[in-house]
Structures are given as structure tokens and as C-alpha cells.
Amino acid sequence: MRDYLDFYIDGAWVSPAQPKTLDVIDPSTEQPVGRISLGSAADVDRAVAAAQRAFSSFGRSSKAERLDLLDAIIAAYKAREKDLADAVREEMGAPSLLASGAHVPFALMHFETARKLLPDFSYDVDHGSTLITKEPIGVVGMITPWNWPLNQIACKVAPALAVGCTMILKPSEVAPFSGQIFAEVMDAAGVPAGVFNMVQGDGPTVGAAISAHPGVDMVSFTGSTRGGVEVARNAASTVKRVHQELGGKSANIILDDADFESAVHQGVAAMMVNSGQSCNAPSRMLVPAARMQEASEIAKRTIAQQKVGAPTEEVNLGPVVSDVQWNRIQSLIEKGIEEGADLVAGGPGKPEGLNQGYYVRPTVFGGVNNQMTIAREEIFGPVLVIIGYDNEDQAIEIANDTPYGLAGYVQSGDIGHARDVASRIRAGQVALNYAPLDLAAPFGGYKQSGNGREWGEHAFHEFMEAKAVLGYAPA
Incomplete structure (x- = not known):
């Protein structure tokens, strides 16, 4: 003690x-x-x-x-x-x-x-x-x-x-x-x-x-x-x-010319770091609407690789920080189900075998629209929402349709294409193709x-x- x-x-x-x-x-x-x-x-x-x-x-x-x-x-x-x-x-x-x-x-x-x-x-x-x-x-x-x-x-x-x-x-x-x-x-x-x-x-x-x-x-x-x-x-x-x-509700735009398998996999894994308790987490994944099913399948496979457990063990995810946080996350997961999002992986309750501790099942929702509660509110837990877009202009519109503006993410096989999209995102920091953190670069947000x-x-x-x-x- x-x-x-x-x-x-x-x-x-x-x-x-x-x-x-x-x-x-x-x-x-x-x-x-x-x-x-x-x-x-x-x-x-x-x-x-x-x-x-x-x-x-x-x-x-x-x-x-x-x-x-x-x-x-x-x-x-x-x-x-x-x-x-x-x-x-x-x-x-x-x-x-x-x-x-x-x-x-x-x-x-x-x-x-x-x-x-x-x-x-x-x-x-x-x-x-x-x-x-x-x-x-x-x-x-x-x-x-x-x-x-x-x-x-x-x-x-x-x-x-x-x-x-x-x-x-x-x-x-x-x-x-x-x-x-x-x-x-x-x-x-x-x-x-x-x-x-x-x-x-x-x-x-x-x-x-x-x-x-x-x-x-x-x-x-x-x-x-x-x-x-x-x-x-x-x-x-x-x-x-x-x-x-x-706070933040950062969009991760995966363009159609990205290495789709890798981009979705890395985006899901990045969302789960620190049990999703990061203000700049890529919590809204935007994918071409025609590839929603493909993205959901990749996300489900990625979640299956996540190991939740005691922080003293070799795990990807520990618990969330408190009972208050756990209960808030659970209520938002339930809200996502209630509002009709497609539960791709995870869901309410604690992971199997982890009855003590504030553990959350790493969760992914597909088929989300940007007006759903889980797309608007900062969940601050291991919960990712996948939103489909019909064209690039709509993707940028969805990315900016939030009261927040802390971070953004763009994935593309063409760096010029990624730069152009980044220039249109209203956020204080935008990472292209999962670029690593630069602690000498300014960090902060637009709007709320x-x-x-x-x-x-x-x-x-x-x-x-x-x-x-x-x-x-x-x-």
C-alpha cells in the first residue's frame, strides 16, 4: 500500500x-x-x-x-x-x-x-x-x-x-x-x-x-x-x-487507394492502445461504403488478436481506469446496439474469465452513421466505429462533422493524395499513413x-x- x-x-x-x-x-x-x-x-x-x-x-x-x-x-x-x-x-x-x-x-x-x-x-x-x-x-x-x-x-x-x-x-x-x-x-x-x-x-x-x-x-x-x-x-x-x-473524436479516413487490409488492421490496433483512453485516438474509421463488409471482416480478425488481461501479463489491453469509466463505456456500447449499428466484435460486459477488474471487451461497430451517439460522443474506451462514405468529398465532410478537432488520420497509397485530403481536415494534427508521433511538433486542437x-x-x-x-x- x-x-x-x-x-x-x-x-x-x-x-x-x-x-x-x-x-x-x-x-x-x-x-x-x-x-x-x-x-x-x-x-x-x-x-x-x-x-x-x-x-x-x-x-x-x-x-x-x-x-x-x-x-x-x-x-x-x-x-x-x-x-x-x-x-x-x-x-x-x-x-x-x-x-x-x-x-x-x-x-x-x-x-x-x-x-x-x-x-x-x-x-x-x-x-x-x-x-x-x-x-x-x-x-x-x-x-x-x-x-x-x-x-x-x-x-x-x-x-x-x-x-x-x-x-x-x-x-x-x-x-x-x-x-x-x-x-x-x-x-x-x-x-x-x-x-x-x-x-x-x-x-x-x-x-x-x-x-x-x-x-x-x-x-x-x-x-x-x-x-x-x-x-x-x-x-x-x-x-x-x-x-x-x-476531447476528440478523430476521423481515420481510409482512401480507396490505400493498402486496405493493412490500413484497417493498423487503425483497429491503434484504437485499442491504452484501452482506447487517448484523446487523439482514431475512433471513427471512414471507409468506402462499398467496402464496409470487407473492413468489418478485417476488424473482426484484428480484434481476435487483441489480448485483454492483467497489466502484469503480456497483454495488449488492461482495464479501463475506474468503475465510472467502465459504466459509461458500457452505456455507450448498449446505445450503439439500440441505435442499430452492426456489432462486429466485442459488445457489453466483461471479457470471459475477467470478472474482477474494470475490463472492457474490445468492441467494433460497423454500418455506423455519423449521427449515431457512438459517432458523436467521445467514448474513451476500446470502442471503434466504422462509417461508410460514397465519395471523397463526403468522407471529408463526415470527418469535419464533429464538435471536436484534435487529430485526424489519412491512409493512401499516394502521398500527394493523402496530403491533399489532410489539408481539408479541420484538426490540429493530422497523421498520414500512420506516421509516428513527433514530440517536437505542435499538439492541440480546433473547436471544442x-x-x-x-x-x-x-x-x-x-x-x-x-x-x-x-x-x-x-x-
Whole structure:
């Protein structure tokens, strides 16, 4: 059992202002595996005060000092990789291979990317006699989700720290272990007191206090669109910058000139990664209507290869994160059946032999139309819908017919053809022919998928203000 009852504030581990604990549940067993303290507005006040004090010096630190600090964090993180992987496996049920092969290294790569970009990052531009310069925005509140807990912490902390901001982190209370160990990493790296602070807690209490706090200059939130709306409302009275990476219902357009067998197979497999709990998952597969049956058969064969089981075993899919998530996914699967979609694979209930744990049968629906509930709502589980289109213009229309715009995918045997289609998709990131992730490329969405961008140099700019100094140079 893990007992993580202290918060990290002003370079020290401190007790909460008001003792209150929450059990953390292992989704593979449905049993408690630890406790955290739930913070209050008083804890946020203390963390904000520490961050404000630290900003007066850290905000003016040299690039060389911050490069040394990034080096120290990278070294300290590497020393805790196994501990971090174990934490992710316990808190959210990620299979061991996924935890150690994706969750942990992706977070490290954000720090390595920041370390690589910072030496050549330019703050100043001469514009005649005016100097246009960039400065750190100040104190940043960071509210992160449970689905990629380390990645979402690192992709905020690394660029904010690189440009000289101080911060208060609230990890998800559903998956808080990795955030606690991350704070231990920051402490071991010698991050100056008050630069990084962590307060555990829930959204309505700690998250709302961070968002509304007048001493917080910016809030960066990753989570549901519903949660993002609440953060923006809470932040509105202080007119702070609100940076959001929210939900998605991303289309994967498989064009008729693609290697169809491979494209469908890879699309189904990609949807199942992390038990479907990824905001940029290719959750709507668009195929030529005349090839719906062919696509469904390929999808069914692919699902048969997916192995669901305990995260300590060599499996593709572990459980989903909680009973709340499991019940929501089940209700949407039932809704798909009720609305007349063709159940190609999977369905309601738990996989055979897995009666304990929040396990979901990997599910594919065929014959879906884009107005069905399962095509409109973000399911956030291992559920794929296949939608037919009659021509390319209709495929693009369907892809864009969503309140979201986080990601898109295009598969074609002709790269020029794929590029042309990508140019017409209203999404913040489009991958052609299952291109691998590029952590130096901007990540974020159009429409209700958020505002602003994470990852790489674009993230640096999100955590900075522009200042024009007139008369800086002789006229």
C-alpha cells in the first residue's frame, strides 16, 4: 500500500492544511492500493505564494542555469523509470509493456526535447528601434488527467520550466501515484524551492482554486471538454490565460487507394492502445461504403488478436481506469446496439474469465452513421466505429462533422493524395499513413478540442508573454 499524504510545496514535503484522504483503486483488482491526501484552497494559497516568491528570481534565471536544471531532471527521472512504470501500472492499469515502453519514455522525451530546443530558442527580435521580446508568463497552474498521467505532466512542466515559469501541479486524483513520484524526481534534481509545487486533490476543490486564484497567471488544463469549460469559467474573473487540450473524436479516413487490409488492421490496433483512453485516438474509421463488409471482416480478425488481461501479463489491453469509466463505456456500447449499428466484435460486459477488474471487451461497430451517439460522443474506451462514405468529398465532410478537432488520420497509397485530403481536415494534427508521433511538433486542437498548443517549441511560446520595448535602439 502506498501512503502519499504530503504535498510538495516550496521545496519541502508538507502536511495538508485540512487532513482528508482518498483511497486509490487498482483498476485491475478493484481494490485499494494506496491513499493520497485531498488538498484544499488553503494548500493552493500556500503553493501559489511559494511560486510567486520563486518567480522573482527564477523568472530572471539564465538560459545556462535552466539548461543545467533540465539536465539534472533528466538524470533524476531516468533513475526512477522503473518506479514510475510500476506506478502507472497500478494507478491506471496500463499493461507493463505499455507503461515502460510508452508512458514513461514519452514523458522523458518532452524534457529531452526542451533541453535540445532551448539553446537556440530566441527571445528577442529587433523591429527597427523597437525590441520585441518574450518573457515567462509567471505562475502557471497545471491540471493534468489520468489517461497519460506522466506525459501530460511532462509536456507542461518541461517547456514552462525551460522558459522560466514557476508552477503548481494538480495531478489527477484517479491516477496520482506517478505525479507523486514525479515530484520526488523534481526534488532529487534540486529544482529551486517554489519553482515546482504539487498539491493533490479533486477538480471541484483544488482544480477550481487553482483556476480562480488571482496569483496564478495562467492555467494549463488537459481533460474533458466539460472540465475545460469549468476551468475557463473559474478563470474568467481574473482574466488569466487559459490553455486547454480537451476531447476528440478523430476521423481515420481510409482512401480507396490505400493498402486496405493493412490500413484497417493498423487503425483497429491503434484504437485499442491504452484501452482506447487517448484523446487523439482514431475512433471513427471512414471507409468506402462499398467496402464496409470487407473492413468489418478485417476488424473482426484484428480484434481476435487483441489480448485483454492483467497489466502484469503480456497483454495488449488492461482495464479501463475506474468503475465510472467502465459504466459509461458500457452505456455507450448498449446505445450503439439500440441505435442499430452492426456489432462486429466485442459488445457489453466483461471479457470471459475477467470478472474482477474494470475490463472492457474490445468492441467494433460497423454500418455506423455519423449521427449515431457512438459517432458523436467521445467514448474513451476500446470502442471503434466504422462509417461508410460514397465519395471523397463526403468522407471529408463526415470527418469535419464533429464538435471536436484534435487529430485526424489519412491512409493512401499516394502521398500527394493523402496530403491533399489532410489539408481539408479541420484538426490540429493530422497523421498520414500512420506516421509516428513527433514530440517536437505542435499538439492541440480546433473547436471544442481546446486552444493553444503543447509539445516542442510551440509550447515554449504558450508559457510566455510578448513585450515591445519602444525606443530600445537609437532611431
